[in-house]
Amino acid sequence: MNNKREFDSSVTKQIDAWKKKFPKEKPESSIIMSLRFIQDHYGWLSDKHLDMLADYLDLAPIRVYEVASFYSMYHRKPVGKYVLGICGSISCMLRGSEPLLHHLETKLDIKLGDTTKDGLFTLKEVECLASCTKAPAMVVNGTQYVEDLTPESLDKLVDNLRQGEQL
Amino acid sequence: MKQNLVCYRTFEEKSPSSFETYKKFNGYTTWEKLLKGKMKPSEVIDAIKAAGLMGRGGAGFPTGLKMSFINRDKEGQKYLVCNSDESEPGTSKDRFIMQKNPHQLIEGMAIAAYTMGATVGYNYMRGEFMKEFESCEKALKEAKKAGLIGKNILGTGINFELINIIGAGAYIVGEETAMLESIEGKRAMPRFKPPFPANYGLYGKPTTVNNTESLASIPVILDKGAEWFKKLGTEKSGGTKIFSVSGHVAKPGVFEIPMGTPFKDLLELAGGMLDNRGCKAVIPGGSSMKIVPGKTMLKAEMSYEGMQSVGSAIGSGGVIVMDDRTCMVEALACVIKFYEDESCGQCTPCREGTNWLHQNLRDIIAGKGKIKDVDLLVEIAGKIEGKTICAFGEAVAWPVQSFIEHFRDEFEFYCKNGYSKVKGK
Numbered sequence: 298m299n300n301k302r303e304f305d306s307s308v309t310k311q312i313d314a315w316k317k318k319f320p321k322e323k324p325e326s327s328i329i330m331s332l333r334f335i336q337d338h339y340g341w342l343s344d345k346h347l348d349m350l351a352d353y354l355d356l357a358p359i360r361v362y363e364v365a366s367f368y369s370m371y372h373r374k375p376v377g378k379y380v381l382g383i384c385g386s387i388s389c390m391l392r393g394s395e396p397l398l399h400h401l402e403t404k405l406d407i408k409l410g411d412t413t414k415d416g417l418f419t420l421k422e423v424e425c426l427a428s429c430t431k432a433p434a435m436v437v438n439g440t441q442y443v444e445d446l447t448p449e450s451l452d453k454l455v456d457n458l459r460q461g462e463q464l
Numbered sequence: 465m466k467q468n469l470v471c472y473r474t475f476e477e478k479s480p481s482s483f484e485t486y487k488k489f490n491g492y493t494t495w496e497k498l499l500k501g502k503m504k505p506s507e508v509i510d511a512i513k514a515a516g517l518m519g520r521g522g523a524g525f526p527t528g529l530k531m532s533f534i535n536r537d538k539e540g541q542k543y544l545v546c547n548s549d550e551s552e553p554g555t556s557k558d559r560f561i562m563q564k565n566p567h568q569l570i571e572g573m574a575i576a577a578y579t580m581g582a583t584v585g586y587n588y589m590r591g592e593f594m595k596e597f598e599s600c601e602k603a604l605k606e607a608k609k610a611g612l613i614g615k616n617i618l619g620t621g622i623n624f625e626l627i628n629i630i631g632a633g634a635y636i637v638g639e640e641t642a643m644l645e646s647i648e649g650k651r652a653m654p655r656f657k658p659p660f661p662a663n664y665g666l667y668g669k670p671t672t673v674n675n676t677e678s679l680a681s682i683p684v685i686l687d688k689g690a691e692w693f694k695k696l697g698t699e700k701s702g703g704t705k706i707f708s709v710s711g712h713v714a715k716p717g718v719f720e721i722p723m724g725t726p727f728k729d730l731l732e733l734a735g736g737m738l739d740n741r742g743c744k745a746v747i748p749g750g751s752s753m754k755i756v757p758g759k760t761m762l763k764a765e766m767s768y769e770g771m772q773s774v775g776s777a778i779g780s781g782g783v784i785v786m787d788d789r790t791c792m793v794e795a796l797a798c799v800i801k802f803y804e805d806e807s808c809g810q811c812t813p814c815r816e817g818t819n820w821l822h823q824n825l826r827d828i829i830a831g832k833g834k835i836k837d838v839d840l841l842v843e844i845a846g847k848i849e850g851k852t853i854c855a856f857g858e859a860v861a862w863p864v865q866s867f868i869e870h871f872r873d874e875f876e877f878y879c880k881n882g883y884s885k886v887k888g889k
Contacts, residue, residue, distance in 0.1 A: 318627045323667065325649035329632050333591075360649070367651040367808075369633035370591045386553040387751050388710035388784055390798045424635060424802050425553040425751075426592060429710035429782065430717050439633075440594035 304349060308338050312353065324354045328364045332371055341372040369423070370439050377412040377419035379458055382436045383446075385422040388429035397433055398422060400448045404455055417459065437464055465721060465729060469696060470704045471680045472720040474565045481599055483606040486567035492612055494686040495571050498578055499620045503686070505536055505579040512682065514690035516702025521547055521638070521675030522750060522780040523855070524768060527682075533662035534670050536581030543671040544577040544585035545647070546679050549631060549638040551590055552750035553802055554782030557706040557718055558676035562589070562596035565680065566603035572679035574613060574624050575686065580672055583623045587676075588643055591631040600628045635806035639854045640673035642808070653810045654854035677706055697723030701767035705781050709734040712741065712787035724767045730783065731762075741787035745870065749779020751799050752859030754866035758786075775866070791884040792871040796863060797825040803860045814857050817848040821864060828875070831882030838875045842868055 304312075311334040312327060319326035328350070335346050347365055351358040365371050372380070383389075383398050398420075402408060405418050412419040428434035431444035441464050443454065458464070473489060474480040486492070497503045513528030534542060546569065550558045561569055569587070577585045589597050604626055607613045615623050634652045636642045641655035644666045665671020681703065685693045694702035701723035707730055708718045714735030721730065727746070737743055743758030748766070754776040756764070764774045771778045786795060804818040821844055827833055841864055849861035868875055877885035 318629060319647075320667065323648070326647060328649040329646065330630065333630075333632060363651055364632075364649065367634065368591070368631070371632060385798070386802050387747075387795065387798050388554050388782075391711040391784070391786060391790065391795070423633075424805055425551055425555075427550040427556045427559055427590070429554050429556045429784075430708050431556075432710055432716065436592050440592050442592070442595075 302345070302349060304335065304353065305338060308334050309353070325356055325360055328354065328356070328361055329368065332361070332365055336371060341375050375412075378417050379464075380419045380421060380438050382421045382423035382426075382439075384424070384426045384428065384432070384434050384436075386425035386429075388425070389432040389434055392432040394433040394446075397446055397448065397451065401451060401455075404452060418455070465725065465733075467733075468720050469722075470684045470693070470720060471561050471565060471568065471677055471706060473684070474568070475560075480564040481566055481603060483567060483603070483610065486565070486571075489568075490687050491567055491683070492571050492607075492610075494683050495574050495612060496618070498575060499618055499622055505581075508575060508579040508682075508686065511686055511690040515685045515693040516697065516700070517678060517681055517685060517693070518701070518768065519675055520677035520681070520705065520781070522552060522752070524778065527674060527678050530662075530672060530674070531576060531580055533660070534580040534582075534672055536579065538581070538670065541584070541667075541669045542580060542582040543666040543669055544573060544580065544582045545640075545643060545666060545671060545673040546573055546585065546587040546676055547638060547640065547643060547673050548587055548589040548593070548596070548676045549643065550593075550676070551635040551638050552752060552780045552782055553799070554708065554710055554747060554784040555750045555780040556708040556710070557781060559593060559596050560718060561676055561680050562593070563599050566600045567607065568683055569600070569676060569680045570603055570607050570613065570626060572682040573626055575682050576672070576674065576679055577624055578622065580670075582672070583625065585624065585626050586647055586666075587626065587628045588637070588647060589628065589630045590637070591633045593630060597628055597630050604628060634808070635802075636808045636854075636856065639856065642854070643673060644671065651808070653808045654856075656853055698765075698767045698769070700769045701778075705766065705778065707766065707781045707783050709783045709785065711785040712738040712790070713785050714738050721766075724765050724770065726765050727761045727763075730766055731785070734785075737785070737787055739787075741789060743785065744788045744790055745786045745792070747776075747782075747784040747786075747863075749777050750782035751784065751802065752862060753777050753779040754862045755870060756866075757870050789886065791886040792867055792874045793825065793828060793878045793884060796867040797822065797829060799863045799867075800825055800860070803856070807856065807860075811852040811857070813848045813851040814860065817844050818860055820844050821860070828878050833879035833882070835876055835879050837879055838868060838872065841875075 312331045316327045347361045351361045433446045434444045477485045517527040518524045637652040639654045642652040646652040661671040706720045746761040804822045809815045845861040845864035848857045
């Protein structure tokens with residue numbers, strides 16, 4: 298396989314800095330965050346990326362694959378520019394997360410798990426975000442919390458993002 | 465009622481998370497006392513034991529006792545790990561410590577680490593907590609600049625490196641040995657115990673894992689005295705506890721209040737019931753704990769013994785309130801779906817059982833249930849409980865058993881009629 302391809306230097310710089318958080322002889326400890334750096338840069342994690350990371354950290358590919366397939370924040374398929382993760386756990390459910398999810402499906406004209414044709418939005422249901430007192434809540438692109446959701450606030454958010462506004 | 469006396473004590477300040485603000489609260493004075501030899505590690509453990517501090521992450525294990533399991537004089541590397549993976553449904557409390565009072569967590573970690581002879585401490589935050597991570601990094605930078613964290617601290621020859629890290633999405637990381645696996649860069653699958661982390665922890669070295677709220681309580685206990693802390697609470701539940709009240713209340717919120725506070729007072733702090741409806745049921749400590757009927761809760765007090773007396777537990781302090789419009793079958797299905805999604809898949813009873821439970825509940829909701837399914841749910845739960853490597857098995861079984869114990873009629877009605885007793889056709 299062709300391992301000549303290299304990560305962008307901005308990514309390797311992040312990986313190298315993160316590696317310093319762990320003992321020198323434990324490069325595998327930095328897999329979890331390295332995958333995040335790669336995903337943030339390239340949008341998703343392809344097999345090629347995983348092989349390249351294993352190579353970069355000098356680890357067997359399985360060490361990287363088993364991590365990439367376990368944690369829920371990784372995308373192993375291309376996703377939209379904005380990944381909307383609506384919380385479906387009990388505190389949000391009690392405050393109406395389910396109708397909100399259907400509202401978004403209609404608004405975006407996609408089903409849960411799908412990406413809009415323009416490549417702008419992917420809709421996901423996620424588990425408890427620790428935003429229970431500001432339910433219903435969602436997380437955009439993994440780390441941006443949007444809380445106290447209503448159908449109106451969701452419409453506004455989607456419309457704004459469609460018009461090219463930043464989060 | 466006095467609020468915000470311990471972990472949230474800086475919250476009313478103008479810039480609650482700053483180094484200067486924390487200094488105003490006697491911040492880092494206990495750490496300096498320890499560094500200068502004016503307080504001994506054994507005194508720290510004695511004080512935490514006397515204060516009655518119990519693990520605030522959910523298990524409620526006595527924190528002082530846990531710290532005493534590490535032999536500080538034994539040669540070799542030891543680790544402290546702070547569990548900031550806050551993921552238990554209904555729980556939203558630790559993130560605010562990291563956002564608004566990170567220095568107290570840093571001091572708590574430094575004290576705990578030194579007491580156990582650990583020179584490295586990891587603070588593991590859940591993957592979504594980028595805001596909290598940045599706040600902790602900023603505070604750490606300030607503490608290092610002040611010479612309070614790092615190598616040869618204040619010229620004493622004592623070292624303590626604190627390292628903030630962040631996960632990638634997995635509830636099970638909150639199980640302490642799963643967290644160690646995750647720091648080692650693996651799938652977060654809980655380990656067999658024994659050996660316990662105190663003997664074989666991170667990278668095989670002696671390690672203690674404590675919850676964020678537990679560690680952030682330590683500087684206040686030592687500064688104000690074990691007696692002061694203990695007396696805030698009850699005889700058996702010392703100190704304060706942070707409760708995040710969610711669900712059908714008028715003003716959901718997070719409240720740090722004395723242990724032993726009556727539930728009805730906590731409910732009042734949260735604005736009372738939403739739309740003045742009746743309080744049907746409450747899960748008092750995160751979704752893994754047993755559900756309690758509302759009328760029982762309204763007479764109970766929020767303490768370890770108070771929650772035990774109503775057949776549940778204080779857990780993580782995630783108080784989930786349900787009003788009389790809630791369909792218990794649908795609520796349980798939502799809780800169980802969570803566990804099905806989050807089972808790490810290592811133990812067969814949990815991996816398969818959570819799936820069966822959810823399928824069974826989905827069938828009932830789809831109108832395909834039979835009366836015997838109600839007993840089947842209890843039976844499956846019983847075959848998961850106690851048969852798994854970690855306590856996730858109990859976390860699945862307890863909601864099933866308690867929902868059906870208290871609301872069996874709703875489950876049977878759904879099976880018999882094919883629609884919800886509460887919501888109607």
